[in-house]
Amino acid sequence: MKWAPTLAVSLLALTAAACVLADVIAPASYTHQFRAEPDAAPSRQHLLGTDDLGRDRFSRLLYGTRVSLLLAPAAALLSSLLAALIGGTAGFRGGRVEKIVMSGTDLFLSLPWLFLLITVRALMPLNVSPIVSAAITFLLLGCLGWAAAARVVCADARSLRNSDFILLARASGSSGLRLLWRHMVPNLLPVLLAQFWISVPAFILTEANLGMLGLGVAEPLPSWGSLLREMQSYPSLAGNPWRFIPLLLFIVLVSCFQLVMVQEELPA
């Protein structure tokens, strides 16, 4: 199974390349409605058929993947940085600071963030372009997704703080910032990378779920949320196996992320 991570990276790279070149590869605009052919089966003109409004599914899949694959890692990076800052500081300082910060994190984890997302969506200005609305959705996910990772980072930082090599560094006269930057951060990096790779598919899934509630990326911009939402109703799926392709791609890419993550964790 040594080839599996390589295959995963290749598939991710291939998908990323297809998304970047979507403007060239896509046979039609993702917004254009071929109204004479709604719900069409795959054909030469429409490789994956058309959706219920006659839009080319292949083009929408390319652009939707681009949106989700671009914004989900960005949100994951933001949440990992926040987790590193909050969890790392708490673990490094220990004592009362750690208790207060971790209590706050627990409280944060217990709050019903779905309602916040609904409220923010409702409060946002109405004349916002779909791209901005997508960016805001992922920004919110990034801002709200740090807490679980922060707990893990804090635990790791705490064990590092009490380790022999940190004690030795302290004894050699290393001060706070140097200790943090030279000794703690490099050792926290594997756990942060793991948290990042866990967050990417988690955010993609969350955006898909938000899309199902109508809170994700706005029409006509496609995202995996809107593509998966088409699969909500049983009548639209029966007898149309090609409609499962976005789900299939989603499963493949999430699996790829997981494989890459395992690969990252192994050396650690």
Added chain:
Amino acid sequence: MKQHRFRIILVVISLLGAITAFAQSGSELRFCLHSEPKTFNPLLAEDDSSETIRYLTGGVLIRVDRLTQNAIPELATAWKISNGGRTIIFKLRDGVRFSDTTPFSAEDVGYTVRQLMDPALHSPTADSFRSGEGAVEIQVLSRNRVAITFPAPIAGLDKLFDQVGIMSAKSPQKEMAVLGPYHVAEYKAGSYVLLQRNPNYWKHDGSGKQLPYIESIKLDIQQNRDTEILRLLRGELDFINSLDAEYFDKILSQDSSMAHDAGVSLDSEQMWFNQVASSPLPDYKKEWFRSTNFRRAISEAINRDDLARIVFHGHARPAVGPVSIANKFWFNSKLQPHPFDPTSALQRLSQDGFQLRDGVLRDRQGHGVEFSLITNSGNKYRERMATMIQQDLAGIGIKLNIVTLDFPSLIERITRSFNYEACLLGLVNNDLDPDSQMNIWLSSAENHQWNPNQKSPATNWEAEIDKLMRAQASTLDSRKRKTYFDQVQEIAWEQEPFIYLVNRNALSAVSPSVHNAHPVVLRPQVYWNIDQLVLGNEVARKH
């Protein structure tokens, strides 16, 4: 030996299963409620499930025939409206008893109306009867005659009694004693409501056999539509009263004998622009939305045929105005749906100084025409309509931003903060009479969505509509009322404060084992003649 015993057990189980299946299909009609019934009190029924139970159990004085849309006698054999539309005198049917054998008399009608009009009860049905300030007078003239006088005339008074299930004044069972074809026999919260045939139901068929034919009805509480469809196709349910286009087509493809398209319903889908003067919109946008030319242009730029064909799979029809073509009497047949004509739309816009430059429509001051359209999240048909409208409007250089909001946020924006530009929603219409639309068309009304609660009409045409709506409500001559309301429809067609998009069809699915089912466009589409329905294996028994 062991194998032999096992075979016997299998045979016994199979026989028991077959007997149970036969018993169930033979005597029991089954269909689904999509939520828990909130009440069994017929005067408080508001949600779909409670209304279903009211229809199946409640006896009414007058019924609106769902086929002809005329009022027909039920517990009242005759009635007369007098005193300028304020008084209605009922002559009641003799020898009728409630399900618990309590005799029915004029006192019960008096008791029901007093309960109905009691402000403490907060009956949603009573709103239609509240014509003016003052109390309702009830005079029991004899055992089978009763006169009810309202403080002010009520147009279409007789048909309003279709919604009033008569309750017993004397029965210890209170609302559980009923005069309709069925009574509630068992209720298991979250699971089902079992209705049994009312042994004292007054109706008989031509051969003198007491109705209804079906012994009992099991209403399974089932929210999931996919499961409901699968159960119908497996033969576990007898019908689905109302379906959306996608599910309808699915059933049509699997068993076309089950699918029934009764034609255009009373329900409509429409969009409107915010014309509230105090709304937090920029002045130039307020000016756009107040312009008749602008609204007419948007309307002409929308391809309604495509909406009906693509979004509703052809099970809808381009809407004309506030009244659906399904409303046989009140629809103004002179009117036609606004045609799809982007060229005419641009001409209208140019009259207001708009110009299409480099694919972008700009107003006199150079503002690019861009606005947002809000609709409720989770309604895929509205979201699809909005997306199609987005492309249609892009064709005349208008940028439309679609925003789906959760329902409470949407209501907050359209009723309180007025912080929105355009809204797309639907109207579920149960009532044929235009009186039910008073709360929409009067400029002072709360549901005058484009500009509600006006102290005085903001425009001349709204003043004219106010005048016509009041005139139709204050006369009893149905021809005059029709003339007035036809004019309202013409003004609404001309001014388009609501841009009516489509009227959905009334779609249902009925198992071939249900006989005498003739689905119609009025609710309840399938079981409106519940006492006439017969299950397959009871046909022989009936004849």
